[in-house]
Amino acid sequence: MTNRQKTIVIKRVPRTVKQHSFPINTKDFEEMKLIAKRYKDVKNYVYSRYSGIHSLLILKNHKKLIRDVWVKTTFAEQWKLPARYWKLALDEAISNIHSLWSNTKNAVRKALRKNPNVTEDEKNYMYYLLKADELLHAILVRETFKKPKKISRLEIRETYIHNLLRRYIRKYKGSIPYSHKETVFIIDAPMYKYIVEGNSFFIEMASLKPRKRIKISLTEPNKYGGNIRIIMKDHSIELHHLVKTKQKTIWNEKNEIGIDKGHKNLLAASSGHLYGEKLNELLNNETERLNKKNAVRNQYWALAKKYEAEGQVEKAQNIWKNNFGKKKYHHQKLKHDMTVKSVINFSLNQFFLIERPSMVISEDLSFVSWNDKFPKSVKRKLSRWIKGYVRKRIEFKCNVWHVEYQLVNAAYTSQTCHKCGEFGNRQGDIFKCKNCGNMHADINASHNIKQRKDDKEIKQYTSYKEVKKILEERIEKKMA
Numbered sequence: 001m002t003n004r005q006k007t008i009v010i011k012r013v014p015r016t017v018k019q020h021s022f023p024i025n026t027k028d029f030e031e032m033k034l035i036a037k038r039y040k041d042v043k044n045y046v047y048s049r050y051s052g053i054h055s056l057l058i059l060k061n062h063k064k065l066i067r068d069v070w071v072k073t074t075f076a077e078q079w080k081l082p083a084r085y086w087k088l089a090l091d092e093a094i095s096n097i098h099s100l101w102s103n104t105k106n107a108v109r110k111a112l113r114k115n116p117n118v119t120e121d122e123k124n125y126m127y128y129l130l131k132a133d134e135l136l137h138a139i140l141v142r143e144t145f146k147k148p149k150k151i152s153r154l155e156i157r158e159t160y161i162h163n164l165l166r167r168y169i170r171k172y173k174g175s176i177p178y179s180h181k182e183t184v185f186i187i188d189a190p191m192y193k194y195i196v197e198g199n200s201f202f203i204e205m206a207s208l209k210p211r212k213r214i215k216i217s218l219t220e221p222n223k224y225g226g227n228i229r230i231i232m233k234d235h236s237i238e239l240h241h242l243v244k245t246k247q248k249t250i251w252n253e254k255n256e257i258g259i260d261k262g263h264k265n266l267l268a269a270s271s272g273h274l275y276g277e278k279l280n281e282l283l284n285n286e287t288e289r290l291n292k293k294n295a296v297r298n299q300y301w302a303l304a305k306k307y308e309a310e311g312q313v314e315k316a317q318n319i320w321k322n323n324f325g326k327k328k329y330h331h332q333k334l335k336h337d338m339t340v341k342s343v344i345n346f347s348l349n350q351f352f353l354i355e356r357p358s359m360v361i362s363e364d365l366s367f368v369s370w371n372d373k374f375p376k377s378v379k380r381k382l383s384r385w386i387k388g389y390v391r392k393r394i395e396f397k398c399n400v401w402h403v404e405y406q407l408v409n410a411a412y413t414s415q416t417c418h419k420c421g422e423f424g425n426r427q428g429d430i431f432k433c434k435n436c437g438n439m440h441a442d443i444n445a446s447h448n449i450k451q452r453k454d455d456k457e458i459k460q461y462t463s464y465k466e467v468k469k470i471l472e473e474r475i476e477k478k479m480a
């Protein structure tokens, strides 16, 4: 098994990790909206002022030529933002203008490569200019300049080439990237602090006033460093962190694993392992909690109705006010959903690390009717979003680990025996085959799913009816 230990280092992939806040009180939320709006104003000013050809050289030294000047001349006061905020907005806008320029230059290089009217010498001359901003700037604003040695001996039609360069830049320079979003801003490390109080998690961030911070309740305890992009949602925020995932090791040996969404577990694998036992427990508890809560709410509802009917409006209203709060419900639901997500991700990571699959074979759930597959009790708990979430995360993790992901037709994979092909009965966790005996129902299904990958007759979109016919014919052939 030496092959299995062989690992290949692949490059670090940057990706965005999201954190979420609980609903934020109106006062703080309005203040953050104001920050976002002013932040956008700074960016748009920078775009309008510095994305033109005349500003090409200023970009390189914007800290001295723009930032320091804004401070010295009190120009920055108009933004009504703490310095850290407008400085970040300025940096972000300048960095976007930089990328615009590099896109423009790439487009020019591409056009140049295809241009048959330009000689090799002239191309080299232009490639050189595209890398030397001082010279490029001089040509764009029609100033004279001294040619460096490297290009002084090239034979070129100077006027023609300089005109061509100006024309290309005009053509490929995109429009000014004005920002219309008033819902996004960035904070950097000195502007925030993570705080833990008992079981609650917060981030404190700079407000509009010096030394005053806005404290926001987060749904999970993870802490990150570096810049955070704040995205304002409806009364809550998302915190986006750009992280570089650590190098992943990939394994070369062919190891195809079929998986089935388990009844009591998140996953059953054709290796015989089950993953995510905790999920069922978690969902059971939540269902129970919601049922209890609903029962209590129904009692209050009846009481309020009764008071209302009797004309005791104030009493009725008090009950409404105190017992039907959406906010607390929302809070708990969010917390629950976050826990479910973290259990799912934890279990999937375990799956990948233990199985080390080269390919994951899964049923195509978009094709199979969800109704046929699960009993009512399970369907209720595995709400639609969980199903979608699991599918997305498996796809994502396959991507991260460089594992192939294949969908197959799932028809009858939980109703037939993977050893002999006979139709059997399922009782809870147990699948009963009259030839082969009892086996774990979900593991049996995961074997069938794995076998479907190489099935010459049953394709991903073969109809349910057709699949049944094929399976029955196979059994008959065996008997004969």
Ligand SMILES: [Zn+2]
Pocket (backbone or CB within 6 Å): 417, 418, 419, 420, 421, 422, 433, 434, 435, 436, 437
């Ligand atoms: Zn069997």
